[in-house]
Amino acid sequence: MTAPIDLRSDTVTKPSAAMRQAMAEAEVGDDVLDGDPTTRRLEERIAGLLGTEDALFFPSGTQANQTGIALLTRPGTELLLEANAHLVHYEMAGLAALWGVQIRSVATPDGLLTPELVRGAVRPASPHVPRASALAVENTHNAAGGRVLGPEALDGVVRAARAAGLAVHVDGARLWNAAAAAGVPPARLARGADTVMVSVSKGLGCPVGSCLGFPTQLRPRAWEIRKRLGGGMRQSGILAAAALYALDHNLGRIADDHANARRLGELLADCPALRPSVPETNIVMLDLVRETDTADTVIPRLAWAGVLVVPFGPRRLRAVTHLDVSRGDVERAARLIAETLR
Numbered sequence: 260m261t262a263p264i265d266l267r268s269d270t271v272t273k274p275s276a277a278m279r280q281a282m283a284e285a286e287v288g289d290d291v292l293d294g295d296p297t298t299r300r301l302e303e304r305i306a307g308l309l310g311t312e313d314a315l316f317f318p319s320g321t322q323a324n325q326t327g328i329a330l331l332t333r334p335g336t337e338l339l340l341e342a343n344a345h346l347v348h349y350e351m352a353g354l355a356a357l358w359g360v361q362i363r364s365v366a367t368p369d370g371l372l373t374p375e376l377v378r379g380a381v382r383p384a385s386p387h388v389p390r391a392s393a394l395a396v397e398n399t400h401n402a403a404g405g406r407v408l409g410p411e412a413l414d415g416v417v418r419a420a421r422a423a424g425l426a427v428h429v430d431g432a433r434l435w436n437a438a439a440a441a442g443v444p445p446a447r448l449a450r451g452a453d454t455v456m457v458s459v460s461k462g463l464g465c466p467v468g469s470c471l472g473f474p475t476q477l478r479p480r481a482w483e484i485r486k487r488l489g490g491g492m493r494q495s496g497i498l499a500a501a502a503l504y505a506l507d508h509n510l511g512r513i514a515d516d517h518a519n520a521r522r523l524g525e526l527l528a529d530c531p532a533l534r535p536s537v538p539e540t541n542i543v544m545l546d547l548v549r550e551t552d553t554a555d556t557v558i559p560r561l562a563w564a565g566v567l568v569v570p571f572g573p574r575r576l577r578a579v580t581h582l583d584v585s586r587g588d589v590e591r592a593a594r595l596i597a598e599t600l601r
């Protein structure tokens with residue numbers, strides 16, 4: 260029996276033999292005690308890619324995001340976010356539970372903030388309302404189907420935030436995808452931000468890890484917050500080596516995932532039971548057209564046929580392409596999905 264084609268997420272990738280080899284050979288130290296040389300090399304490399312002065316390695320994107328927000332906000336202030344942002348829905352209310360920050364969510368039709376929406380969400384200073392301290396931008400936007408906020412659009416949003424006195428955090432779990440789709444270096448999509456989170460455990464195929472980029476002066480505080488959250492890691496060079504391997508070998512091919520996602524959408528465009536999105540990056544949203552089809556009933560049938568996807572709404576499925584699915588896998592997945600829904 261052939262293995263299912265796993266399109267649930269780009270986090271499902273397994274470290275390749277060559278990546279494992281790089282991990283096995285990593286030079287390591289104790290990163291909490293007096294430093295780990297491979298981790299430091301990764302942090303410097305990521306800072307260079309993001310155009311930030313410094314960076315710190317974290318076990319997860321959630322922890323790096325939360326640290327970024329802690330650095331830029333104060334308890335009792337508001338954080339502006341697109342309404343369907345990861346930070347709003349999938350980080351266990353960390354903003355409230357850890358930092359005492361109130362979410363001011365900004366509804367958009369497509370996940371993409373605009374300067375007008377940012378200006379409209381900032382309340383005029385008043386003794387009766389909370390002050391906004393920061394804005395977080397998710398790029399690409401996961402729940403919106405991997406939408407990209409391009410360089411000029413981002414500049415406008417950052418300018419609007421700055422004009423309102425807000426700090427800016429970028430949740431760039433998939434910034435690599437955004438940059439490849441926009442045809443710019445990642446640093447271009449970090450421009451103007453104070454803190455930038457990037458993941459290596461998604462499109463780059465590592466088992467673990469994210470980094471937070473920031474100005475040098477924020478390093479001691481970022482270190483302190485990460486340690487408080489239990490994110491200080493000892494021989495973390497083993498994980499950093501995987502990330503360095505991924506930057507050398509997997510970053511350059513990320514646009515292949517976008518082409519595969521487009522192919523999946525194109526192949527399913529004729530399927531009467533589905534309305535696929537036209538993906539900008541590696542995420543395809545599949546809306547179920549028939550009243551009788553729901554995500555709950557269709558997903559097990561697709562799994563039985565050999566294609567794994569996740570629900571993203573009562574009648575919406577999400578399919579994500581990644582390092583471990585080939586063009587052939589995507590074409591087979593499209594065939595299996597169409598046959599199952601016929």
Ligand SMILES: Cc1ncc(COP(=O)(O)O)c(C=O)c1O
Pocket residue numbers: 318319320321322324345346397399401430432433458460469
């Ligand atoms: C946009 C976005 N931000 C943050 C995260 C959190 O990353 P992690 O799962 O490593 O905590 C994710 C994970 O899927 C994500 O999609």
